[in-house]
Amino acid sequence: MKNFTLFKRLTLQSFLLLLTIVSLFSCQKTEPSDTPTTSLRVINASPASATYNVYLGGTPINTVALPFTGASTYKSGLPGAYSIKFTTANSTESLFSKDISLAQSIYSSFYLLNKPGQLDGLLTTDDLSIPDASKAYIRFINLAPDAATALDLAKTGSTSALISNKAYKAISNFIAVDAGSYAFDAKETGGLTVKATLAGAILTAGYHYDVICAGLSNPANDTERPLTLQVIKIQ
CATH class of the missing domain: 2.60.40.10 (Immunoglobulins)
Known part of the structure; x- marks a missing residue:
C-alpha cells in the first residue's frame, strides 16, 4: 500500500513537472521578438x-x-x-x-x-556610457546665437578650461569629473572675460549632464532671455 501511495505521489509530481515545461515552452513561442x-x-x-x-x-x-x-x-x-x-x-x-x-x-x-x-x-x-561609475559626466554646448567668440567652460576662479573653444552650435564630448557641487564660468576663448556664470550645480556620480550656454548677449527687450549657463541632467 505504501508503494502504491508513493507511485501516485511520483506520478502527480511528474505530471506537474511536465505541465510546467509545456507552459514554459508555450510562453516562449508566444513572446514577440525584440522590437x-x-x-x-x-x-x-x-x-x-x-x-x-x-x-x-x-x-x-x-x-x-x-x-x-x-x-x-x-x-x-x-x-x-x-x-x-x-x-x-x-x-x-x-x-x-x-x-x-x-x-x-x-x-x-x-x-x-x-x-x-x-x-x-x-x-x-x-554617448551615455559610464566608464567609471564613481564619476559624473558633462559636456559643454554653446547655444548662444549672438556670441561674438567661441566659448570655454571652466570652474569659477580657475585659469584653465575644462572644455575649450566651442563655437555656436558646437558640442563637446562628455568628460568625467568628480561628483559634487560646482560653480562654472563660460568664458571667451583665449581670454578672461566671463560671459555667464552658474553656482551650486550638483553633479551626481553615474549620471550625464549638459552644461549649456544659452540666451542672448544683447537681449533687445524683456521677452528675450539674457545669456545664462545651465546644467541639465540627461534622463
Whole structure:
C-alpha cells in the first residue's frame, strides 16, 4: 500500500513537472521578438519667454510645454525618418519644423535654437556610457546665437578650461569629473572675460549632464532671455 501511495505521489509530481515545461515552452513561442527602438529628448534653448509643445511625426512627446532651458525626458519609438514640430503651448500651428533621422539603439537630443522668427534646430547623438561609475559626466554646448567668440567652460576662479573653444552650435564630448557641487564660468576663448556664470550645480556620480550656454548677449527687450549657463541632467 505504501508503494502504491508513493507511485501516485511520483506520478502527480511528474505530471506537474511536465505541465510546467509545456507552459514554459508555450510562453516562449508566444513572446514577440525584440522590437528595434530609438530614444529622443528635446531641449528648448530658444532665448525667448515663449513655451513650446513638441510633436514627433504628429505625436506629442512632452506633457508640459517646455520653457527656456526646459528639457523632456527620453521618449522611445521606432527608428526612422521623422518630422519634428514645435508649436506654442496653446496652438497646434507649426512655428518651426525639421526633418530628422533617428537611428536604431541610439539616444539622441534635439535642441531648439534662436529667436522666434529665426528658429533653428540641432540634433546630436548621446554617448551615455559610464566608464567609471564613481564619476559624473558633462559636456559643454554653446547655444548662444549672438556670441561674438567661441566659448570655454571652466570652474569659477580657475585659469584653465575644462572644455575649450566651442563655437555656436558646437558640442563637446562628455568628460568625467568628480561628483559634487560646482560653480562654472563660460568664458571667451583665449581670454578672461566671463560671459555667464552658474553656482551650486550638483553633479551626481553615474549620471550625464549638459552644461549649456544659452540666451542672448544683447537681449533687445524683456521677452528675450539674457545669456545664462545651465546644467541639465540627461534622463
